[in-house]
Amino acid sequence: MSSESTLRADIVEVGRRMYARGYTASNDGNISVRLGADRLLMTPKSVCKGFMTPDMMCITDLEGRKLQGDRDPSSEMLMHLEVYRQRPDAQAVVHAHPPTATGFAVAGIPLDRAVLAEVLTTLGSIPIAEYATPSTRELPEAVRKYIKAHDGMLLANHGALTVGADLYGAYYKMETIEHFAKISLVARLLGRENLLSREEVMRLQELRGSYGIQAPAPICAVPGTELASRSVADRTGAAGDATCQTVQAPKGDGSRLVADVVRRTAEGREDEEIRLTYRELSALLEDAIRSIR
Ligand SMILES: [Zn+2]
Numbered sequence: 001m002s003s004e005s006t007l008r009a010d011i012v013e014v015g016r017r018m019y020a021r022g023y024t025a026s027n028d029g030n031i032s033v034r035l036g037a038d039r040l041l042m043t044p045k046s047v048c049k050g051f052m053t054p055d056m057m058c059i060t061d062l063e064g065r066k067l068q069g070d071r072d073p074s075s076e077m078l079m080h081l082e083v084y085r086q087r088p089d090a091q092a093v094v095h096a097h098p099p100t101a102t103g104f105a106v107a108g109i110p111l112d113r114a115v116l117a118e119v120l121t122t123l124g125s126i127p128i129a130e131y132a133t134p135s136t137r138e139l140p141e142a143v144r145k146y147i148k149a150h151d152g153m154l155l156a157n158h159g160a161l162t163v164g165a166d167l168y169g170a171y172y173k174m175e176t177i178e179h180f181a182k183i184s185l186v187a188r189l190l191g192r193e194n195l196l197s198r199e200e201v202m203r204l205q206e207l208r209g210s211y212g213i214q215a216p217a218p219i220c221a222v223p224g225t226e227l228a229s230r231s232v233a234d235r236t237g238a239a240g241d242a243t244c245q246t247v248q249a250p251k252g253d254g255s256r257l258v259a260d261v262v263r264r265t266a267e268g269r270e271d272e273e274i275r276l277t278y279r280e281l282s283a284l285l286e287d288a289i290r291s292i293r
Contacts, residue, residue, distance in 0.1 A: 007033050007041050007167070008054035014094065014171045015043065019050025023096040023174065028159075030074035033092045033167050034084065038062055042080065044071035075135040082140030083163055086147045087216070090163040092170040097159035098178035100185055104128075105154035111180055114196040114249035115187070119180045120204045121211055123152045124219050124245030126177055131156035149217035149242040152177050165214065194292065197252025220244030 002010070011031050018024050018031075029049045032042040042058050043049065058069035062084060064077050074080065080093045104111060105128055112125035119126075127146050132138035132155075143161060146153045152162040152173045160177050164170030187193045196204075205219045220243075237243045 002166075004035060004041065005054065007035065008057050010167045011041065011043060011057060012052045012054055014167055015049035015052045017171065018094075018096050018174070019048065021098075021175075021178075023098040023178065024049050025097070029094075029096040030076045030080070031092070031094050031167070032074070032077075032080045032084075034090075035059060039067065040080065040084065042073045042077065044069065044073060045075050047071070076139065078135070078137060079139045079143055079161070082144055083147055083161070086144060087163055089165065089214070089216075090170075092164050092167040094162045094164075094167075094170040094174050095155075095159060096174055098174065098181070101126075101154060101160045101177045101181035102158070103185070104181050105159065106157050108156065110154065111177065111184060112246060112248055113184070113193060114198075114201045114247050115184065115193060116180060117196070117204050119176060120196070120201055120219070120247065121208050121213055122176060122215075123173060123180075124150065124215060124217070125247045126150070126152050126154060126160075126180070127242065127246070128154040128156050129161075131158070134158060144241065146242050148237075149244055151216055192292070195249055198249040199252045201247055201249045215245075217242070217244045219247050 011033065014031055015029070018029055023029065027046050027048055030043045031049070032040050035041045038061055040060050040062065042060060043052065044056050044058050047056060056069075056071060058071060058073040059067045060073050060077065061067060062081060064073070064081050066073060076095055079095065083090055083093045101111070108128065110126060110128045111119075112127060114120060127150060129142040129146055132142040139155070142155070143153070147163070151164065151170075152160065154160050154177075160174060162170045162173035162177065164173060184193070201219055205215075208215050
């Protein structure tokens with residue numbers, strides 16, 4: 001675990017990046033990290049996250065009692081405490097209002113379509129926690145439903161929340177959500193969203209291990225398609241909390257846009273790179289163009 005002074009500096013840096021990228025306006029957003037087993041280091045209430053200094057941070061216990069700091073802890077402290085309670089593995093929590101992702105949260109459209117491999121391997125799907133009044137006990141209650149199975153979620157009519165094994169991990173997931181939201185928006189404006197097949201999604205899920213990604217839950221059923229393999233009850237635990245990541249992906253017809261090309265190296269090992277001749281590439285592109293016509 002990093003030293004307290006390093007973590008204070010990291011929170012300042014992440015706050016600066018969030019503000020610079022427009023993920024927060026004015027005093028929005030909040031950031032916390034675990035400081036040992038029973039203490040949290042957290043951004044204070046009512047400061048712009050773009051202009052913090054290391055000495056501004058608060059230290060609280062896991063019940064939210066302030067242990068140290070001149071300022072009061074974040075107004076969203078209850079939400080952070082709930083995340084740490086539900087996710088012993090989470091070392092950091094980031095909350096912001098990135099505009100495109102928050103637009104989806106306002107429209108009530110979850111980012112749960114199988115579109116980008118990177119998003120499927122890192123976050124799976126990004127659901128929307130029900131609307132709750134910010135800074136009240138309602139908000140942790142809404143977050144609780146999804147946090148065991150998801151490292152990132154939208155908060156209806158509010159913003160987004162991410163967790164990570166360290167602070168930068170949590171912050172990068174916020175970047176991924178906003179980036180994914182922008183790409184999804186552009187694809188929808190263009191009028192077409194080609195979804196990856198369910199088979200491809202399952203392949204990507206298997207690759208998580210080889211990428212060293214510790215996803216909180218497996219990818220599961222596919223609502224809104226004929227392929228839902230598990231009922232809603234199967235996808236939720238006893239308390240109605242999500243137990244897996246629901247992704248919309250249609251059943252494929254067995255063909256893939258980019259075929260595997262496995263070649264042997266001189267030593268007889270499978271070459272991990274995919275290399276195509278000009279002729280193979282042209283054929284693939286022609287196939288692809290035909291399939292989207
Ligand atoms: Zn907020």
